[in-house]
Amino acid sequence: MPPPPIAGPSSAHNLPIFSLNDTIIQKFKPAKVFKAAVDAGPPPTPTQRPSNQGPKQISGICFDDKGECVITAGEDETFRLPMKTLYSKKYGVDLPRFTHKSTAIVYASTKEDDTIRYHSLHDNKYLQYFKGHKGRVVSLEVSPVDDGFMSGSLDKTVRLWDLRSPTCRGLLALPTPGPLVAYDAGAMVFAVGVNAYQRIMVYDQANFDKAPFLTIKLDDPSLAKITYPPRPIFMTSLTFSSDGKYILVGCSGNAHYIVDGFDDMILAKLEGHIGLERRGLNAPPSIDPAKGISGEEVCFTPDNKYVLGGSLDGNIYVWDVQNLKEKLPPRHDPKSIPVIKPLNRLEGHKGPARCVRFNPRFGMLASAGNELAFWLPDMSGDNEDITKDLLRRKQPT
Template identity: 35%
Template sequence: MAPEPPSAPPTARVQDIISTFRPTKLFKNPPGVQYTSIDFDDSGEFLLLSRTDDTIQLFNTKAGAYAKELKSQKYGSALARFTHHSTSIIYASTKLDDGIRYLSMHDNSFLRYFRGHTDRVTSLALSPSTDMFLSSSMDNTLKLWDCRSANAQGSLNFHSPWFTAYDASASVIAIASPPAQMVCLYDLRHYDKPPFANFDCALFEDRFKSRGQRPGEGWTGMEFSNNGKYLLITTNGPGHFLLDAFTGDFTHYLSRPSGADRSHYAPGDELPRSSDNTTPSYFQSSASFSPDGRYVIGGNGTLNGLLVWDCEATPTTDKVLEPTTDLPSQRPAKVVAYNPRHNLIASADKDMMMWLPDLDMA
């Protein structure tokens, strides 16, 4: 790795530094192991990643250092997420049962078990403002939980609800069904009522089949932008979809010139059999919004490095938006996240990297 560049001041605007990010810290994994999910805590000081060897890895981003390993060999681990307390996390089991576990990292003890799903959990989404969280599963249910109770606070039956997300106000939840090519929006206060909006993704997804996009397949995540304008659907195909969060109108197809990355497994994809004591798993989204909601940062498909798309840029007549910036590195990125408090990006696949802006380039 190159010498670490000076950090950008906390007040630096994302648009002034987005093209200057460079990898500054590399943390290598044992052979045959991959990271499958990534998450920052609310303060931005800590970074959490699930790994295919049934461990969860914690890093201190402020120090740029590895912190600790949490083992879950008995139950497996996927989709590790911070709660609003930096010392406690939730994660989905991949062995024995399909429960969700609430863990105190301070003493490595379980605080609670959330049981109810009968098939693989595919999405965990924490409320931006409370201790509530959502889970979706391949058992065709979505469940609403409170960290303070082991019992589900509510449940919805839904065809393949493989992804769910809160909007920034925590008043709206989105449920995505890739096989149905549908995203539904619910008022959280009346989640047991019919959705107030349905976004039919088949209206635009089918038009990109010639590029190698598989309609109704390969979705890897869903995320609202913090500014409330956009809803991002990420895929393992040659592009991602950006929708207007209010109307559901299709605004951009975020093209990845390198093409599809079928080794980035999504719910519905056949997982490979493991012969090296690791647990095959779905990968979290390979792209994420910047905190200001203007940019999407994601992996470069089958190539190394990261790509950046400017959501305010004008796409082509067929709504295709090419990357505005290519951030080079020597490693690919299956999972990507932008720190919510600091100008720092983390990306991971077989190894994990932290990225900082190079002020000499700004």
């Protein structure tokens, strides 16, 4: 059975869609699991560090605009579609991102150099090389509206590119390495996260060479009650909601955050999962993220109602983030950030879910780690007729 269509950004080709609700989101179960989605590699030796033990994992996952194709990148230096495997043994592969064609991607290198590559999946050829970074690219995003894309690197820069030109069209110099980048749905603005200062800077795309028009401070007073000095927040990803109102801040610890996209305000703290930076379930968390963090382990659903995130215990956690501003304390006391506990946890993923992504057009969830799993709502049971009705495509008026 094909996955049901689901709410997302409105467009001419995406009219008859519906919205998720608590009943459907809690019914998701693995429908198809690919156990050979990444080469296992040789077994670890006794002299290997704990962070390097264990099988190779999928490190990145991406759906195309239509939700009909998905691609993964693995530590085995392959990028894979469900029925096709391509190799990048010389350069490695990370952060695969579809362009607006399902037959082409851009991706970052993990060795040899720090060039970003534009690759044709149809004939397995490079279409363009984007050179300029002098450090590994750790964040890469394609513009949702045109051929632009941007990258953040350990060389302390953010570069803005266009698929039609090998030379970057803009550069932001930052004080610390590893900035994170994210576009809003209309590509009118973009955000840059800087971990050393725990700041998110929001820029006008048309005036990126000017100062950011908004700077958001990630200040969580509750952390001072746990350790002193407080453990810093280490961001691993930034994601705008499709309506641009919120920014989801993925973090390596035991909490993620949602901030206001138009104001310097933390709206909610998402807790209940186990952060992937730990070496094991009984090991203490480290400040720096360990192997297992991908920056893709948490995401919004397309209708912005829920956040889904991976966890070290192998479950996928679901947080209800509807009506966030109604959950704010009176006058929004800066010392009191609303904590949202999981609505539900989805069981069925083998091992920690390193990547969690919801299909942008259909009611399908993908999770990846040692294996790749596709999830669909299970419509069996007493509520089958009701659930089928909820999943049925609405007819345009």
